[in-house]
Structures are given as C-alpha cells and as structure tokens.
Amino acid sequence: MKTKSTLLIGLALSGLLVSSAAANLQVEVDLGDPNQFGVPNYGTTEGGELTIVALTDLTPSYKQGSWFKTFCLEKGEYLEHGATYYAEISDRAVFGGINHTNPPPYTSSDPFDLLDPRTAYLFSKYAPQVDSDTKANDLQNAIWYIEGETGWNSLSATAKDYVTEADFAVTNGDWVGLGNVRVLQLWTDPTIRTWDTRAQDVLILVPAPGAALLAFLGLATAGWLKRRIA
DSSP states (O other), X not given: OHHHHHHHHHHHHHHXXXXXXXXXXXXXXXXXXXXXXXXXXXXXXXXXXXXXXXXXXXXXXXXXXXXXXXXXXXXXXXXXXXXXXXXXXXXXXXXXXXXXXXXXXXXXXXXXXXXXXXHHHHHHHHGGGOOSHHHXXXXXXXXXXXXXXXXXXXXXXXXXXXXXXXXXXXXXXXXXXXXXXXXEEEESSSSOOSTTTEEEEEEEEOOOHHHHHHHHHHHHXXXXXXXXXX
C-alpha cells in the first residue's frame, strides 16, 4: 500500500507540473491603461511593468478575470496592448530574444533558455515593491542583463546592485532554484510553436511545490475518509 500511495502522489505531482502545457491558457496584455485596474504600469524601457489579464484559469492563484504585474525576459520581442495571447507555464524561455537572429528549429532543444535563478530571486523580492518608473526600469534592466539581453555598462547603479545582490544570494545558497517563479511563454497561435508565432516570455508566480503537495494530500485524504465512511 505504501508503494501504491507513493506512486499515486508522484503521478499527481507530475500532472500538476505538466497540466499548464496541455491546457489552452489564454491571456490579455495591458501595456499601460491606468484606468483599467486603477494601478499604472510603471517603467519606460518597452519592457516591464506590464499587466497580464487571465482569460482562462492560469494557476490556483490566478483565476479567470484576475490580473498581475510582470516583467519581460526578452528584448526585441514586442506585445500589443489589448491583444490576446496563448500561454504556457514553463521553467524556460524560448528563442532567446535579441541574441537569436538565426533561430534553430523549434523541434531541437537549442531554442530553450532556462530561467536563471537570479532572475527568479529578483522578481520574487522586488517586483511587489515597484511603485515608480525608476524602480521598474532598474528591475527590468537587471533581469535583461542576467538573461543575456543587455550589457553591464547600460545598467544604472541600482540595477547593478540588484545583480550583485542576486549573485550573492544564489552563490551563498540564500536562494535556491526558481522558488515559485516560472516563465509564462506567450504565443500568437494556440498550437504552432515557431519563430513566427513567438510573442514574449514574462514571469509568473505559481504555487510553491510544498503547497501543491499539501493540496493534493488534502484531496487524497478527503477521498480516503469518504470511502472509509461509505
């Protein structure tokens, strides 16, 4: 029975990890309408902040109709205000923004760009604190630097401090892996994944693995008790 329970838990957690790729997730992008949600999008970099509106349930935290602020991973990939995009939640970006002028076939593993733990650290800590154009620009440019989209000399002193802090946090083990930060890949087509259908990669918070496990165990326990009572 122990082996069976372990197998069921493993399968359930695997399902939690891959369900977003199988689901037909859709979002709308708001690039700066301060009246739509009563909160402006700060920043002047042609990146973040921007607002993602969930047109379908994205995660247990972001249900249909909810919205959240985020930042871009790529330069040279542009979103349209008010446009609808198809989305997948992953641990990696695709096609690499401005540094991939000659993209390889999508069928290989080459186009994938794993999210850097330092980016996850900065987004988790500083995105909720953004309340000005300056803060948004510093965070966006620090993310772009870490992801290989811009140079060190283009960063402000604060953006450089962000990068240095992230380096220290990851190197010293204060931040491990991606935490609950993931990539929300945005596409213009529901199924076709090519250079022509890519739109942008942005950041999203997902339930922590421990929370997902606890939720599953709660459901499993409830089901077991129900069967026992019956």
